[in-house]
Structures are given as C-alpha cells and as structure tokens.
Amino acid sequence: MSEHTVELTDDNFQQTTGKSGLVLVDFWAAWCGPCRAFAPTYEAVAKAHPDVIFGKVDTEAHPDLGGRFDIQSIPTLMAFKDGVIVHRSSGALPRGRLETLVQSLKTLDAALVKKAEENKRLTEQGIAPPGVDPEAEWDEKDQEWAHGPQDDDGEKHGVWKYWRADGTLCNECHYEHGKPHGAFKRFHESGGVSQDGEFVQGELHGPRTWYASEGFTTERMHENGVSEKVRKTVMTYDHGRVVGVQHFDAQDRKVVPSTGEPYPDRPRDVPPEAEFHENDDQWAHVHVDAEGERHGLCRFWTAEGELLWEAEFVHGSRTGRFHSRAEDEYADPRVAFDEGQCEENLAHGVWSLLDANGKVVLTKDLGVAQGEDELRESPVFSNLPRKASEWREYAATCAEARKYREAVLAVARAAACEQRHEELAALLARVVLPRTPENAQGIAGHTLEGAGDSWAPMADTLVRGGDAGMLLRGYAVLLDQSDRPRAALDFIHAAMLLHPERTEFLFTRGLILANLGLDAHMNRDAEALAATEPQTARFLGTYARCLFRKLDFWPAEEKPHSTYNGLPEGAGQELTAVHRIVQKYATRLQLVRAAMVKRFKPGASLPWMPPDLSALLPGGPVELVVDEFDDEEGETISIDETLPIARMGLPDLARAARADWNALTWLMWACGERGVAMPRAVAPPADFGHAAGMASQRLWRSRDRRVTGGRGAKMSNSPGFPFEGMDIDELHPNLVGIAEQQYADMQAMFLWLINPAHVSPWQDNLRGS
Known part of the structure; x- marks a missing residue:
C-alpha cells in the first residue's frame, strides 16, 4: 500500500480497483475549483491510512473512465471494496467526514455489499x-x-x-x-x-x-x-x-x-432555557410562535454572560420595547446602552441613551414609524421637480406630524436645489441619534447590504443615526433603478454636499446622468475620477461611449473579418422579405426614439438619438408580432418582435437602439447599400460571409468573456476585437453585455437572411453561440 495518492489511467484502473481491500477513487479535473480545494484533504487522509489505496482519475486526460462510471459532476468520490463498488458521492468532503467515511468503509463486509446489490x-x-x-x-x-x-x-x-x-x-x-x-x-x-x-x-x-x-x-x-x-x-x-x-x-x-x-459552561446570569449559538458566539433565549417566528421577549448574551440585547417580537416583527448594549457606538463616550420602542421593525417614539448605571444621557424623539407602503408612495420621491421653498414647506408639514424621516428627505431635496447643505446638516443634528462616524457608517452599510432595495429601512436607519451620505446615496441608487433619475440626482447631490470628499459619489452620479442622457456630464465626472480612481473613471467613460454613440452607417467604419470556416456565400431571403424586416427594425427604432424624446424638452437635439426613420415607413409603423411555430424537426420556435418600452429606462432604450441600429445597417449593407436606405436589391458584397461569421464570432467571444472570464478564448486562442475603444478582454464585465446584445442581434439578422426557412430575426433559436 502507499501513503500517497495514485494516478489511475485506462491501463491500471481495473487492476488497481479490483484488488482486495479498500480503494478510493477521486474523479477530478485541473480546471475544477472544488477539486483543487479537495486535493490537500484527500492527500492528508491518504497519508493517515497507508492500508488504503487512494487513487485519482483526471477526467480530462481519461474521459473514457469518466464516461464508464457516468461522472456528471466533479469531484466525485467512489470506493471499491474487494473489487465491488461500495460508495459513491459528489462534492468535496471536509476532512472529518472523509475520515469517518474511510473508517466505516474499512469495517464494511464486501460480501454483504454483493448481497445488497443482488437484492x-x-x-x-x-x-x-x-x-x-x-x-x-x-x-x-x-x-x-x-x-x-x-x-x-x-x-x-x-x-x-x-x-x-x-x-x-x-x-x-x-x-x-x-x-x-x-x-x-x-x-x-x-x-x-x-x-x-x-x-x-x-x-x-x-x-x-x-x-x-x-x-x-x-x-x-x-x-x-x-x-x-x-x-x-x-x-x-x-x-x-x-x-x-x-x-x-x-x-x-x-x-x-x-x-x-x-x-461551554453556562454563565450565572444566563437562564437555563437559553441555548448557545456557536456561529455567533452568543447565548440566546428566543420565544417563537406556531410558525417558528420570534414572538414575545427574546434575549441574547455574550459567551461570558453579558446581556447584548433584548427585544419584544410579535409574530416575527420587532414590536415593543428594545434594549441593547451600545458601548463605543455613540458620539458621547458615556453611552453604554440605548433603548426605545419599535413597531414592525422600525424605531419610533422617544429613544434614550443610557450610561453604564442606567442613567439617561440623552433622549431623542424619532417620530412615528413610517412603513414600506407609506414611504414608497411618498411625494418626497417624486421625479417631478419642485422649488426649494416647496420642499421646505413639505418638510415642515411632515415635521409637524412627527414624520421626521420624510422631513429629512424633503430638506435633502431642498439642499440639492440650492446646492447648500447647512439646513440639512442642522436638521440631522436635531432629529437623529448622534453616533460615532465609524458606527454610523457600519449600520448604514448593514442596512444597504440587506435592505437597499426597500424604502422604509433606509429612512429608519437615517433617524437612528446611520451615515446620512451613504443612505442618501442608497436612495439615489434605488430611485435611479426605479427610473426616477431627477429625484435620484437630487439625493446624490445632497449626499455630495454633506461629504464632498467622497469621490465614490461621483461614480453614482455618473450612472444617474446616464439615465438622464447627459453624456457630457458623465464624461466630466469620469475625468474628475481619473486621478484617484482610474479604473472607475475608465468604466464610466466607456459606459458613456457605449450608450451614447452616434447612429450613422456603422458598416462603413470597419472591414468585416472572421476566422470561422464554412462561411455563407450569400443571402437566401427575397427582397420583399428584406423590406418587411427593414420596416420591423424601423418600427422598433421609432418606438425607442419616441420614448427617448419624451424624456427631454421639446426641440432637444441629441446626436446619439435614433434618427427619424419615417421615410422607411411610408404606410406607418408595421405590426410587431409575438408568435410560435414548429420547425421542420418539430421544435417549437418562439418569436417576440416587441419591446417592453414602458419598463425601459434611458440606458435600456439606448442599448436596444444600438443593437437594432447595428443589425439594420448591416442588413442594408448585406443587400448592397452603402448608406441608410431601403434596399433596392439583395446583392451581397464579396465579404458577406465574413460579416456573418464576424457576428457569430464576436457573440461567442462576448459570451465567453462574460460567462468564463475569457477562459474559452484563451484555450482556443480565439482573437479578440475592439469595442468602443477597448479590447473585448479589457472591457469591464458589466459592459460586456452591451456587446453581447449587439452581436446577438447582428447574428440573428444574418442567420435569418441566409436561410429562407427562418421567419424572423427575433426567433429565439437564432441567438445561440
């Protein structure tokens, strides 16, 4: 026997696993992360059991062995006892589990295993x-x-x-x-x-x-x-x-x-009903309802028995009294505890900060609790602009009703209108709990990580003393994602007024400016970031170029080339079918254009907006269909030519315009046109096949970059390509999807054009790679 693992091959596998005694086999591959992580454990256990053979099969080098045993995932561990398979499991085992498995397999009677297999x-x-x-x-x-x-x-x-x-x-x-x-x-x-x-x-x-x-x-x-x-x-x-x-x-x-x-020994002050939670290193005494939700008084202690916090719950919701240790959390170093009332997980009413003896150091009225539904519909998040005086008036109304959360947010919008922060800073000092900067950032970060897509938790954390800049930025992000970019811009500006030193706020503003179509301002923010955060600046600048590129006749800008074999020689669709699809693209682009125009003042002229294509639609927009049909093999093919315009923000519209425009102009080029015009014939240029191959090759490279980080391209030595001034392998992963969308639509157009059996470029089976 050996104290080390044995490499198993097609030549020695049967001889090794057929021996008397116990033989373990680890099926692995070099590219598999869990396999590499499991390898040291496997080696260590092998050394501890010299009476057992520990084999390894490289499934890449010996695919026949993997196929013989139907290895579907790796690592897979198999065990043979006297030549009989006695164990099989997938996934990396921790050392303790592997040790126990080996010990149990040693005691296993192979004859009983044979009998079990017969049964x-x-x-x-x-x-x-x-x-x-x-x-x-x-x-x-x-x-x-x-x-x-x-x-x-x-x-x-x-x-x-x-x-x-x-x-x-x-x-x-x-x-x-x-x-x-x-x-x-x-x-x-x-x-x-x-x-x-x-x-x-x-x-x-x-x-x-x-x-x-x-x-x-x-x-x-x-x-x-x-x-x-x-x-x-x-x-x-x-x-x-x-x-x-x-x-x-x-x-x-x-x-x-x-x-x-x-x-661990139970501390004196911890009741016998409390259980020790080793993951948190805490003792806990939790009451639950019939559904397993916290209900009633719940208490938590340190491992040494010091009370951490206690709170009353009602069917899973923190409602009632709350008391917690708070050493080094508040600006006043005397504070050792905080306590107050909660309602459905939100703080409300008067909260007190106490010293180590329970004496009150400070009290703050945090106002009424405002829940998710109420805040989601609050006028303070409206995308319609208001004057600073109107926001102040609304804030005063909220404050009178003790709705201090809305009052702070309304004053934040007033601050953004006037680009002055003094009034906002004064209100924050008056109505929120005064925490240390470190703790304020900590609780704000915790809320943003766990509930950054909800309206009430951020406002609640704000009055409890969370970092105002971080939370206002959180609202800016949430509003931008909700397609309310004007409101989002106000909140990020308020955050920047409070903390002009935080350059990360520039990046957030840049993304909001994208939703407002302000590409020149995006580029200025990118330039401002270049000195301190060059990678972030590069991302922002590239993003602006991706979204706001001028829509002219793009095929004139590059010579198509592909290294693929078997390139198509020409088109298969009739001219009437081409005209129908040109009008489909034109209709889609007109819908995108109309949605974009609504976002700007009348008469606004933007070089990156889709041009008016009504000349291609003399009879008006054509029907965009949603349909299904069965192909020659009986497979159901879905078609969806529509666009979810109502759910699309400006970046989504710009991406859709880019993809459709690229496909449309290459369709015109493929028919022999050298500018934007309804094709007069189907007369493919000499390099038609290279253009079609280029679309598929670039789609594959984009997807490989997004899904594997480019591993497939490196293994196959596939060439890259430039995209908006950057090589595809240098493009940020969050921007690769724009290239992928563009070339997926371009490939679909060429696959449709080549094969007359295809009905529409928007068939779901034309976008694979």
Whole structure:
C-alpha cells in the first residue's frame, strides 16, 4: 500500500480497483475549483491510512473512465471494496467526514455489499428481496418497500414497516387511520437504531433522537456543518414545531454541533432555557410562535454572560420595547446602552441613551414609524421637480406630524436645489441619534447590504443615526433603478454636499446622468475620477461611449473579418422579405426614439438619438408580432418582435437602439447599400460571409468573456476585437453585455437572411453561440 495518492489511467484502473481491500477513487479535473480545494484533504487522509489505496482519475486526460462510471459532476468520490463498488458521492468532503467515511468503509463486509446489490437487482425486477415481507409493495416515490395493516377505509392503521431496495429494514411507524400516531424508529443497514421518536396525530411531538453508527450507513445526521464527533442529536418538538436541539458526543456530553467540543459552561446570569449559538458566539433565549417566528421577549448574551440585547417580537416583527448594549457606538463616550420602542421593525417614539448605571444621557424623539407602503408612495420621491421653498414647506408639514424621516428627505431635496447643505446638516443634528462616524457608517452599510432595495429601512436607519451620505446615496441608487433619475440626482447631490470628499459619489452620479442622457456630464465626472480612481473613471467613460454613440452607417467604419470556416456565400431571403424586416427594425427604432424624446424638452437635439426613420415607413409603423411555430424537426420556435418600452429606462432604450441600429445597417449593407436606405436589391458584397461569421464570432467571444472570464478564448486562442475603444478582454464585465446584445442581434439578422426557412430575426433559436 502507499501513503500517497495514485494516478489511475485506462491501463491500471481495473487492476488497481479490483484488488482486495479498500480503494478510493477521486474523479477530478485541473480546471475544477472544488477539486483543487479537495486535493490537500484527500492527500492528508491518504497519508493517515497507508492500508488504503487512494487513487485519482483526471477526467480530462481519461474521459473514457469518466464516461464508464457516468461522472456528471466533479469531484466525485467512489470506493471499491474487494473489487465491488461500495460508495459513491459528489462534492468535496471536509476532512472529518472523509475520515469517518474511510473508517466505516474499512469495517464494511464486501460480501454483504454483493448481497445488497443482488437484492437491488431483485427490486428492479419487482421482486421483494429476502428479509422483506412477501406481501410488501414497492413505493416508487419513496423508493422503499412498505407493508402494514389498514382500516376499513383503506387507510394505514397499526404498525407499518419499510425496507430499502437492498432488503434492509429502514423504518417502523405506528399509524392510526392514515396518520402517524405513536412511536417510530429508523434503522441503519446494520440493524442498529438511527432515529426514534413519537408522532401525535401526524405531528412530531417530544424528543426525536438521531444515533450515529460506527459502521457504514446511508442514514444521515452529520449534515449542515454538524461535526462527526456528534454521536447523538436530540430535537424536541411541540406538536410539529421545533423548540430545542441538543447534541452529544460518544461520552454523552453535550457538545457544540459544529466542532463537537464540550458545551461551554453556562454563565450565572444566563437562564437555563437559553441555548448557545456557536456561529455567533452568543447565548440566546428566543420565544417563537406556531410558525417558528420570534414572538414575545427574546434575549441574547455574550459567551461570558453579558446581556447584548433584548427585544419584544410579535409574530416575527420587532414590536415593543428594545434594549441593547451600545458601548463605543455613540458620539458621547458615556453611552453604554440605548433603548426605545419599535413597531414592525422600525424605531419610533422617544429613544434614550443610557450610561453604564442606567442613567439617561440623552433622549431623542424619532417620530412615528413610517412603513414600506407609506414611504414608497411618498411625494418626497417624486421625479417631478419642485422649488426649494416647496420642499421646505413639505418638510415642515411632515415635521409637524412627527414624520421626521420624510422631513429629512424633503430638506435633502431642498439642499440639492440650492446646492447648500447647512439646513440639512442642522436638521440631522436635531432629529437623529448622534453616533460615532465609524458606527454610523457600519449600520448604514448593514442596512444597504440587506435592505437597499426597500424604502422604509433606509429612512429608519437615517433617524437612528446611520451615515446620512451613504443612505442618501442608497436612495439615489434605488430611485435611479426605479427610473426616477431627477429625484435620484437630487439625493446624490445632497449626499455630495454633506461629504464632498467622497469621490465614490461621483461614480453614482455618473450612472444617474446616464439615465438622464447627459453624456457630457458623465464624461466630466469620469475625468474628475481619473486621478484617484482610474479604473472607475475608465468604466464610466466607456459606459458613456457605449450608450451614447452616434447612429450613422456603422458598416462603413470597419472591414468585416472572421476566422470561422464554412462561411455563407450569400443571402437566401427575397427582397420583399428584406423590406418587411427593414420596416420591423424601423418600427422598433421609432418606438425607442419616441420614448427617448419624451424624456427631454421639446426641440432637444441629441446626436446619439435614433434618427427619424419615417421615410422607411411610408404606410406607418408595421405590426410587431409575438408568435410560435414548429420547425421542420418539430421544435417549437418562439418569436417576440416587441419591446417592453414602458419598463425601459434611458440606458435600456439606448442599448436596444444600438443593437437594432447595428443589425439594420448591416442588413442594408448585406443587400448592397452603402448608406441608410431601403434596399433596392439583395446583392451581397464579396465579404458577406465574413460579416456573418464576424457576428457569430464576436457573440461567442462576448459570451465567453462574460460567462468564463475569457477562459474559452484563451484555450482556443480565439482573437479578440475592439469595442468602443477597448479590447473585448479589457472591457469591464458589466459592459460586456452591451456587446453581447449587439452581436446577438447582428447574428440573428444574418442567420435569418441566409436561410429562407427562418421567419424572423427575433426567433429565439437564432441567438445561440
């Protein structure tokens, strides 16, 4: 035997795995991250078990072996005992799990495995194997044999038994008139009990206990991070609801489940009902309702027994009194605790900051709680502009009603209107809890990470003292994503007024300016970022070029070229079909143009806006269809020529215009035109095939860059291409989708043009690569 892993090949696999004793085989590949992560564990366990052969199969070098054993995912671990397959699992195992598996496989009797395989073959033939009641029936859903008595209505009634396909007993359960009621037991293959407990009218009630096995078993208990050192787990139920979980080692000592180490000593002030949560290093005493939601008083302590926080809950929502440790969180160093009232997870009313002796240091009225629905519809988030005086008037109305959240946000918009921050800073100082800068940024970051797409949590965090600049920026992002860019611009400007030193706000403003079509301003923000954040500046500038490129006759700007073989020689569609599709593109572009025009003042002239294509539509817009048909192979093909204009922001419209314009002008070029005009004939240029191949090649390169980071291109040595002044491999991943969309539409157009059997470039089967 060897203390190291053995490389297995087509030549030595059968000889090695057919030996007597235990042989493990790891199917892996060099490109597989989990495989590489598992390799050191596999090597370490191999050294610890010199009596076992640990083999490795490189599935890239030996694909026939992978196919022979139907390896669908890697790493896959197989085990052979005396030449018989005794184990198979996918995914990397932690060392403890692998050690336990090896130990259990060592004790496994290969003869019993052979017998189990024979029994499984009987089951496949519909024959109950030895050990199974001859009258048992196979349950295809549960993959078990089942047998037991029934009542007069044909419901299960009495003790039912269940067997695995290999004939081993796996479960005994008592039923009353179709419902589990009474004791039940599950069993390991060895016959030892793996679980026991009791049902009451179909619901688990009382202790349900799992027992580990020293031998091989398919029964599971060491999942979700539970250590192999855990040998017994007791889960207590109250009529189907879990109310407690305890874990024990081989000496029946209570242990921490993730490590198997002895449970920590309970501090004096922590009640006996509290459980230790090792992931948080905390003690917790939580009351829950019938749905498992927190309900009633919930309390949490440090591992040493110091109270961290306590709060009242109503069916999962923090509602009622809240009290928390707050050392080093507030600007006043005397503050050790904060407390106040909550309503549906939102702070409201008077909150107090207390010193270590419970004496009040400061109180703040945080006003009424304003929920998600109320804030979502608040006028403060309107995209319509108002004067600063009007925002102040609205803020005063809100403040009178103790709606301090809206009051702050309204004054923020007034500040943006006048580009002055003094009034906003003064209001913040008056109505929010005064935290340290570090803590203010911390709680703001936590809210933005977990609830940055919701309206109420950010406002609540604002009055609780979260960093105002970060939260106003959060609202700017949310409003921009909701296609309210004018409101978004006000909030980012308010954030910049409070914190002019934070250059990251320039980037956010640049993205908002994109939604406003202000490309020149975007470029100025990119220039301002260049000195401190050159990569961000490059992204912003490239994004502006991608969205706001002048729509002239693009095919005149480059000579098509492709390295693909088998390029098409010409078009297959008739001129009438070409005219129909030209008018489809023109109709779509006119819809995009109209949607863009609505966003600007009358008479605005923007060089990047789609030109008026009404000359291509003498009879007006044509119908854009949504349809399905079956092709010659019987496959259902979907067509959708429409655009979701109502749901599209300006960047979406610009991307759609870019893709359609590119496809339209290349269609005209492919018919022999050298400018924007209705084709007079279908007369493809000499390099027609290269243009079609270029579309497919660039689509593949774009998708490879987005999906694999360019790994496929590197392996195949596929050439790149420039896109808006940057090589596709240098283009930011968040911008690659623009190139992908453009070349997907260009490829679809050429595939349609080449094959007269195709109905529309908007067929869903023409965009693969």
